[in-house]
Amino acid sequence: MSGHIYIFTGPTLSAEEGRAELDATFLPPVAQGDVYRATLERPVAIGIIDGYFERVPSVWHKELLWAMSEGIHVFGSASMGALRAAELAPFGMEGVGSIFESFQHGELEDDDEVTVAHGSAEDGYRLLSEAxxxxxxxxxxxxxxxxxxxxxxxxxxxxxxxxxxxxxxxxxxxxxxxxxxxxxxxxxxxxxxxxxxxxxQKRRDAVAMLRTMRERLAEGLAPKQVRYHFEHTDAWEEVRRRASRLPLGGADGGSVVPEALLDELRLRGELTVAHRAALARALAVEQSSRLGRSVDEVELQRTAERFRLERGLHSARDFARWRETQHVEHLERFLEDESHVRWVETLFATDALRHLPDHLRATGEYGPLLERARDKERVLAAHGLAQPLLADARVTEAELWRWFFEQRLGRPVPGDLNRYAHDSGFAGVDALRRAVLRERCYEHLEGTASR
Known part of the structure; x- marks a missing residue:
C-alpha cells in the first residue's frame, strides 16, 4: 500500500497551513464521489475536514465505508469530517477533536453547528460567516x-x-x-x-487531526481492517459509475460552478437557457454511458478535429489559447464527453425533432415562427417564387452570401459553406442556398408591401 495521504479542506484550514503539519495532497472540500475517486489512487489514509453540502451532493456515507473496506484509514474532524466521523465511528472512521466528540456524545446534533458561508477557491475560501x-x-x-x-x-x-x-x-x-x-x-x-x-475551534481540530495522522503514519499504518461486509447495491453502482467520470480534485475541480459565474449568467438573463443546455449535455453523457459506449484514441482525435474546425481553431496555437481562456484542465475528459454528446445527438435526432414543437411552445416561440413560415409560403407562392433562383433575387451568389452572413448575422462569410450548412442542420450547401434565397425574396417582397 502507498504511504500517500489525501486531505479534503477549504475554509477551515488552507492547504498551505495544512502542508506545514503533514506531507499530503490537499484537495478542495469533499463532495459526493471524491472519496471514491481518491480511494482508486490507493492512499494509506484519507482525511476529511471540509465538505460541500448545499448545491452539491455531500460525500456519501457509503463511499467512506467502501474506502475503509478497501483497507484505507479514514479520519474526520472540524466540519463535515467531524459529522461523518461521529456517524461512522461504529464502523471504524476515526474522529479527532472536541467538535467530533461533542457530536459523538450527543452534546451537538445540528449540522449547522459547523456550517459557514465562504467565498470560492479563487477567493481562498474567504469566510463570510462564523461557525x-x-x-x-x-x-x-x-x-x-x-x-x-x-x-x-x-x-x-x-x-x-x-x-x-x-x-x-x-x-x-x-x-x-x-x-x-x-x-x-x-x-x-x-x-x-x-x-x-x-x-x-474548527481550525484547532483540523490541525489536531493532521498531527494525529502524521503520528499514526510514523508509527506505521497497516491496511485498515473492518468487521462489516460491504454491499454492492444498485445505488452504490450508480454513484460509483457517475463518480468515475470526473477527475480527482474535489468539487472545485469541475463539478461546482462558482456562484459568481452563475451571477454573471443571471445578470445577462441566460442562466435558464444555459442550464437546460447543460442538462441536455448531462443526459447525453449519461445515456451514452448506460449504453456502454467507449471512446478510443481514434475517436478522441476525430472529435478534437471536428471541434477545432467548427470553432475556427485552425492552428495548435489557437487551440492552446482556447484551452487556456476556457480553463480546460482535463482535455481528454472534455473530448470524451463531447464525443458522447455528438453520438447521442445523432442517435436521437428523430426523437429530438418530435419534441422540438413542445420545446418551442414552452419558450413561446412556436406561434410566431409558425405564423412567419406560413406567411412566407403564402407570399412566395403568390409571386411564383416558391423555389427562387439567383436571378429572381437579382444578386450574384457572392452577394447573396454577403447579405446573409454579414448583414443578417453580422459575421464573415464562412470559408467552408458546406460544413456550415451541415452544422446548421441543412442537408448541404444547396439546401442552405435555397433557404437563404427564399428569405431574401420574402424580405424584399415584405418590404415592398409595407411601403
Missing part, C-alpha cells in the same frame, strides 16, 4: 476570562443559534444581543476582547 461551534468556544473562553457573565454567554449563544448560518457574524450577534437587553458594558468589553480572544 456556531466557534461562537460557542469563543463565548466559553470569554466567560472563563470574566469578559462576560454566564447569563450573558447563554443569551449570546441563543441569539447566534437563532440566526441562519449565513448571517452568523459577530457584529450581527452583538447587535441582536443588544436588542435582547444584554448589558452594554459587557457587549463593549466582548467587542474589544474578540480580536485577540476569538477561538477558532
Amino acid at each position: 456556531m461551534v466557534n461562537i460557542r468556544a469563543t463565548l466559553v473562553a470569554a466567560e472563563a476570562e470574566r469578559v462576560v457573565e454566564a447569563r450573558t454567554r447563554a443569551v449570546l449563544e441563543q441569539v447566534a443559534k437563532g440566526l441562519f448560518y449565513v448571517e452568523r457574524a459577530w457584529p450581527t450577534v452583538l447587535a441582536r444581543a443588544a436588542r435582547e437587553g444584554v448589558p452594554a458594558p459587557e457587549l463593549e468589553a466582548l467587542r474589544a476582547w474578540l480580536p485577540r480572544g476569538r477561538v477558532d
Whole structure:
C-alpha cells in the first residue's frame, strides 16, 4: 500500500497551513464521489475536514465505508469530517477533536453547528460567516476570562443559534444581543476582547487531526481492517459509475460552478437557457454511458478535429489559447464527453425533432415562427417564387452570401459553406442556398408591401 495521504479542506484550514503539519495532497472540500475517486489512487489514509453540502451532493456515507473496506484509514474532524466521523465511528472512521466528540456524545446534533458561508477557491475560501461551534468556544473562553457573565454567554449563544448560518457574524450577534437587553458594558468589553480572544475551534481540530495522522503514519499504518461486509447495491453502482467520470480534485475541480459565474449568467438573463443546455449535455453523457459506449484514441482525435474546425481553431496555437481562456484542465475528459454528446445527438435526432414543437411552445416561440413560415409560403407562392433562383433575387451568389452572413448575422462569410450548412442542420450547401434565397425574396417582397 502507498504511504500517500489525501486531505479534503477549504475554509477551515488552507492547504498551505495544512502542508506545514503533514506531507499530503490537499484537495478542495469533499463532495459526493471524491472519496471514491481518491480511494482508486490507493492512499494509506484519507482525511476529511471540509465538505460541500448545499448545491452539491455531500460525500456519501457509503463511499467512506467502501474506502475503509478497501483497507484505507479514514479520519474526520472540524466540519463535515467531524459529522461523518461521529456517524461512522461504529464502523471504524476515526474522529479527532472536541467538535467530533461533542457530536459523538450527543452534546451537538445540528449540522449547522459547523456550517459557514465562504467565498470560492479563487477567493481562498474567504469566510463570510462564523461557525456556531466557534461562537460557542469563543463565548466559553470569554466567560472563563470574566469578559462576560454566564447569563450573558447563554443569551449570546441563543441569539447566534437563532440566526441562519449565513448571517452568523459577530457584529450581527452583538447587535441582536443588544436588542435582547444584554448589558452594554459587557457587549463593549466582548467587542474589544474578540480580536485577540476569538477561538477558532474548527481550525484547532483540523490541525489536531493532521498531527494525529502524521503520528499514526510514523508509527506505521497497516491496511485498515473492518468487521462489516460491504454491499454492492444498485445505488452504490450508480454513484460509483457517475463518480468515475470526473477527475480527482474535489468539487472545485469541475463539478461546482462558482456562484459568481452563475451571477454573471443571471445578470445577462441566460442562466435558464444555459442550464437546460447543460442538462441536455448531462443526459447525453449519461445515456451514452448506460449504453456502454467507449471512446478510443481514434475517436478522441476525430472529435478534437471536428471541434477545432467548427470553432475556427485552425492552428495548435489557437487551440492552446482556447484551452487556456476556457480553463480546460482535463482535455481528454472534455473530448470524451463531447464525443458522447455528438453520438447521442445523432442517435436521437428523430426523437429530438418530435419534441422540438413542445420545446418551442414552452419558450413561446412556436406561434410566431409558425405564423412567419406560413406567411412566407403564402407570399412566395403568390409571386411564383416558391423555389427562387439567383436571378429572381437579382444578386450574384457572392452577394447573396454577403447579405446573409454579414448583414443578417453580422459575421464573415464562412470559408467552408458546406460544413456550415451541415452544422446548421441543412442537408448541404444547396439546401442552405435555397433557404437563404427564399428569405431574401420574402424580405424584399415584405418590404415592398409595407411601403
